[in-house]
Amino acid sequence: MSIMTNQTPAQQTRSWHATAVEELCAQLDADAQAGLRQEDAARRLRQYGPNELPEAPPTSILTLLLSQFTSVIIWVLIGAAVISGWLEDWIDAAAILAIVLLNGLLGFIQEYRAEQSLAALKRLSMATAKVLRNGTVRSIPARELVPGDLVLVEAGDQVPADIRLTYVAGFQTQEASLTGESTPVQKSSEGLAGKDVPLAERANMVFMGTVAVSGKARGLVVETGMRTELGRIAAMIQTAAEAERTATPLQRRLEQFGYTLLWLALGVVAVVFLLGELRGEPPVAMFLTAVSLAVAAVPEGLPAIVTITLALGVTRMVKRQALIRKLPAVETLGSATVICSDKTGTLTKNEMTVTRLFMDGQVFEVTGEGYQPDGDLKPVEAAAAWAGERHGSGSTEPPPGIRELLTASALCNGATLQQEDGTWRVLGDPTEGALLVAAAKLNLWKDELESRCRFIGEVPFDPQRKMMTVVRQAGSEVTAYVKGAPDVLLSRCTDLMTLDGKREPLTDEVRQRILRANDAFARDALRVLAMAERPGLEMPPALTSDALERDLLFLGLAAMKDPLRPEAKVAVQVCREAGIRTVMITGDHKDTAVAIARDLGILDGDRAALSGVELDRLSDEQLGARIERVGVYARVSAEHKLRIVKAWRSRGAVVAMTGDGVNDAPAIKEADIGVAMGITGTDVTKEASDMVVMDDNFASIAAAVEEGRGIFDNIRKTIHFLLSCNVSEVLVMLFATLIGLPLPLLPIQILWMNLVTDGFPALALAVDPKAPGLMRQPPRRPDDRLLDRGRLLAIGGQGLMMAVIALGAFAYCLYGLGQNLEQARTVAFTVMVLVQLVHAFNCRSADHSLFRLGVTTNPQLLLAFGLSLGAQLGILLVPAAASLFKAGPLPLADWGLIALLSLLPFVIMELWKFFRSCKADMKPTG
Known part of the structure; x- marks a missing residue:
């Protein structure tokens, strides 16, 4: 056939x-x-x-490289570099081209690494x-x-x-x-x-x-x-990988911003040139002025500042255990609205731990978590269950029955507990490892027990029997140690061991008590195993299930769980306050997942849980309709995870997907930001991800969200500063042309101003300390513009304020003081530079006074102010530089005027913030 x-x-x-x-x-x-x-x-x-x-057929290196130069803002910058070169401003042209090439190279390296996932x-x-x-x-x-x-x-x-x-x-x-x-x-x-x-x-x-x-x-x-x-x-x-990857929120905003700058630059050239022509200005001079303003209107330092800001954020994130593989992911994580998290190892420790023992009607707590064999044993019920002597570690010496229970747990066991470089690890089944750790906490070490109890044979675990048996010999005594599912193993028992090590008949009443204890443990999402033994076997024993697994002596129950990471619950709450929804996606059983999700605060109110089988019954439309009401997905496959991410994204969410296994890789690649685990993550998952959490900890993801929000906030401050300054330069020239004043600034002065104010001060704003209460704000909407209406109005208003101050200084010196045109231009030129430098301090916060933030809390900005101020004074006071920039000598009175006018933006903005805060305080809170 x-x-x-x-x-x-x-x-x-x-x-x-x-x-x-x-x-x-x-x-x-x-x-x-x-x-x-x-x-x-x-x-x-x-x-x-x-x-x-x-x-997959690899993308050619040339294609990858050229794809880095398709952004509108990159083309605007290349145009600005060409124009700067035509104006013989070689420094500006070289700086712009270096910025473009650096960004292209960084993007090329990132995408080249991302294509390695299939090779892994x-x-x-x-x-x-x-x-x-x-x-x-x-x-x-x-x-x-x-x-x-x-x-x-x-x-x-x-x-x-x-x-x-x-x-x-x-x-x-x-x-x-x-x-x-x-x-x-x-x-x-x-x-x-x-x-x-x-x-x-x-x-x-x-x-x-x-x-x-x-x-x-x-x-x-x-x-x-x-x-x-x-x-x-x-x-x-x-x-x-072959599909076009959706741009990140920051990339989309910068693309929109690039189109705006393109039309703004073209508009500036047209308007200024036409107005100059109407006034009868020389066409060549007006063209040079218009083109200079167009170059000034484009903040050529922005891509470099964004890249450097993201890179510095990456450095800070590494200290918080988050390794960023793709720079835009920093900001994307900051705008996340949903985090789809794996359970094992991320929200939990991935170290099964025995937390409860049940024997002779009593429940005992086993303290300590993970594989570190440090902990005590204490009764939870019937505190007078035993009385014993204290040993060196401070815990109570357990009764003989408990010791026999844990001895059986260690001897009927195929795992190994060992210490490597100070860290305890389990080789083998994590469940059996948990039993070894519990025994070791009472100084019952497997290797020591095995030296006294020789291995004879084994009946392996079988899913039909739900038990396993190991036969050992100590001296002349041969014993079968058995562990398995409580209900099945209990049916093979005829007697039980008491706490003091005696043997008693197993009555129906006692059986029901044991089963009730098992049910109680299961309701708490604990995994339960029962232990029994059959001593006094004849040599050689028959190594069959029928011969060994009958007439057993019941010892007790061991209940275990994968403990929660203590910081995970706090991190989930922090995300909730930040307006970020946490969704648990796991391959474990639904009941276990639900219990853990409730402990973490993920599952509350009317949020539900779905299994993979239930998910299969839902169409994509039905899943999309229910997606916001489901907090837990259990027993899911790779396809399920991919569907969940797509369903959230179809609802407009910005999704972060975490995972460690091969089955997580498609969903991680589909998500807005893929997060791989650094310790347990496979190479495939890491290569498909945007970020790697080095300690496999959900709290590190929450920390990265905070960093991402702070970075975006600082990028927006920087753009606000750059645009308000550039708008002021454009308005000065535009207003002067409209009202018939001589041109207050020369092309070379405009280009210098753009260089000295767009550099260090803007970069210093990009590393401003994070604003307080950042994680108590809701996430930004994915379709929000980089600059909303309120911020655009503020940029326009502040640009107008600085333009009026500089133009007023020019007119006052030219007509009020009767100075010559060169001297008046020098005053206007210097005032314009200094008001922009002072304005950088205003841009640290739209709401809080500089004195509340602290003048010295951003030392980089103080240093940038000093360097830029020194550069401006240098071109005014050094004769050769002054001649190059057409700057005339200034009397002391002019310096006093410049100092006074330069502080005006700061005074005006501080008063504005004060009145706004007073108005906000007067609003009713109910």
């Missing part, structure tokens, strides 16, 4: 787990005992192609695989695997393809990078009912790129290459 090829990859992927082995063999024309014949495998390799993830995905493929062909085991390159191949996998192997298991022996895989499941998954070979079983629950399947952590298995390859689950994720990433 030939292989069925009329199904789509998605259909095939969803049905293999529900297919019986016999039917599977028929569909694949395969042999579950001897494997394929070599000639059949060669034919299928030609038919299906290599079992690998092909990289390809590295996840196995180099070799063990297969049965012609009845013989052989090792072949994994790229040569074909559907129907019979593959052998054991602990430590990376799964080379999507495989339907036909035989397992205590087999577990770690699928966190693909499904989000935080603990190893126990596998079986039994068929599953229903085609809509979530990916994380397909116990008879293993998937390409996951890792076997224990046991052995054998199975038939059902999908290879791009048809695997990993391949489908690679296709989604490739699609997202």
